[in-house]
Amino acid sequence: MNVHIIADSACDLPLQFFEEHSVSFLPLSVDIKGKQLQDQKEIEPKKIYDEMRNGVIVKTSQASPHLIKETFTELAKKGIPSLYVAFSSELSGTYQTAVMIRNEVLEEYPDSKLSIIDTKCASLGHGLAVMHAVKLSNEGLSLEEIEEAMKSYCPKIEHIFTVDNLEYLARGGRISKASAFVGGLLNIKPLLHVEDGKLIPLEKLRGRKKVFRRIIDLMKERGVNLQNQTIAISHGDDFDAATEMKAMIEEAFSPKEVYINYVGAVVGAHAGPGTLAIFFLNDEA
DSSP states (O other), X not given: OOOEEEEXXXXXXXXXXXXXXXXXXXXXXXXXXXXXXXXXXXXXXXXXXXXXXXXXXXXXXXXXXXXXXXXXXXHHHHTOOEEEEEOOTTTOSHHHHHHHHHHHHHHHSTTOOEEEEEOOOOHHHHHHHHHHHHHHHHTXXXXXXXXXXXXXXXXXXXEEEEOSOHHHHHHTTSSOHHHHHXXXXXXXXXXXXXXXXXXXXXXXXXXXXXXXXXXXXHHHHHOSSGGGSEEEEEESSOHHHHHHHHHHHHHHHOOSEEEEEEOOHHHHHHHOTTOEEEEEESSOO
């Protein structure tokens, strides 16, 4: 019996992926004007970005504990070995909630095999981890084998990203309000990355062209065997920027594939419209 994979909506893979690969879907939620909506199921990312451009403050909340319990219990009852590939514990409380619920389910079904991996990843970095878990499950690896493989795979996933407007990061407390104001005046674009699951500023550059060139440089410095990789790009409702970045990556590295999708509603609510993120591996998978 293949290991069943569970993932949440913060991996920014489309619902079609979950359906095609029979992956259980746990949506996080966004709160707009007092209305709570499930990421992907009840709201599309574009709607979030349009609201944010109009000055609406969007809040987010973790996946429903009730849905997590329901999903874990159903799999435990059927005796299906399962792995939940979770959004970074540094960016959401969903992982901790899932661990607590898993312990409750295991008390009721002590023979069930249910594991949780804290990917320490976000957006399509998390998405690459989910894709890898699905691939390993399809190859027939056991739950223990997949868990071990994922523990070494997830830290290899690089996240390099930039935001168009520093104001959204300031709202979330990532940078000071003063920095956001000055940065906006000077057309300063920050480059950030993810380190042990946390968002860490790398450097600030003036203008988009410089940012794009620097991303390519960072990929050269950090990436390994990029020509054999699937490189992922997620964007905050700026498909043109993602396409331009894709062309630069293809020219520089000729990767196996470049996969593009939206930064989903939950991650996008903090990063804002115009976000651009690139994900690749810094070592052999």
